[in-house]
Amino acid sequence: MKNKIVFVVSLLFGLLFIVFGMNKFLNFMPPPPEMPEHLMKVMGAFMTIGWLMPLVGIAEVVGGVLFIIPKTRAFAAVMVFPVMVGIMLTNTVTDTSGLPIALVFFVINLWVLYENRHKYAPMFTE
Numbered sequence: 834m835k836n837k838i839v840f841v842v843s844l845l846f847g848l849l850f851i852v853f854g855m856n857k858f859l860n861f862m863p864p865p866p867e868m869p870e871h872l873m874k875v876m877g878a879f880m881t882i883g884w885l886m887p888l889v890g891i892a893e894v895v896g897g898v899l900f901i902i903p904k905t906r907a908f909a910a911v912m913v914f915p916v917m918v919g920i921m922l923t924n925t926v927t928d929t930s931g932l933p934i935a936l937v938f939f940v941i942n943l944w945v946l947y948e949n950r951h952k953y954a955p956m957f958t959e
Contacts, residue, residue, distance in 0.1 A: 840903070846941050847901035850913060854893025857886050872927050892916055898943075907949035910942055917942045 856862045865874070879885055893916060917939050924935040926931035945952075 842941055843903075843906060843945070844901055846938060847897040847899075847909075849938065850897030850900065850916075852897075854890045854895075854897060857890030857893070867930070869928055869932045872923075875927070891917060906945055907952045910945040910949065911953070914946065938954060 849892050864876070891913060896909045896913035896916070899905040899912065902909075921939050924930075924932040
């Protein structure tokens with residue numbers, strides 16, 4: 834039963850990252866109309882840096898695909914962690930409307946990192 838729950842949660846997490854990563858390239862989701870003006874300015878500044886959003890999009894798509902595959906889930910959790918930190922900071926400092934869902938996905942990422950901590954141990958030991 835635990836394996837099924839882990840798979841479903843990982844599938845949803847991975848699909849979310851794939852969809853939002855693809856949106857960085859295809860722009861099929863318009864920004865919400867109630868987005869604060871200062872956040873729109875920040876997003877506009879990110880868009881002027883030509884390589885930043887494609888880099889984040891690639892990391893999200895690749896990380897999302899790898900998150901779905903059980904064998905690569907530990908690597909994917911590390912790969913998308915910086916993106917999740919950015920999402921959490923945006924939703925706590927700038928606009929708190931998306932905080933509940935961001936918090937759920939941040940906890941999922943932390944949980945996967947914790948469950949795979951034995952795989953990361955060689956990086957911290959001699």
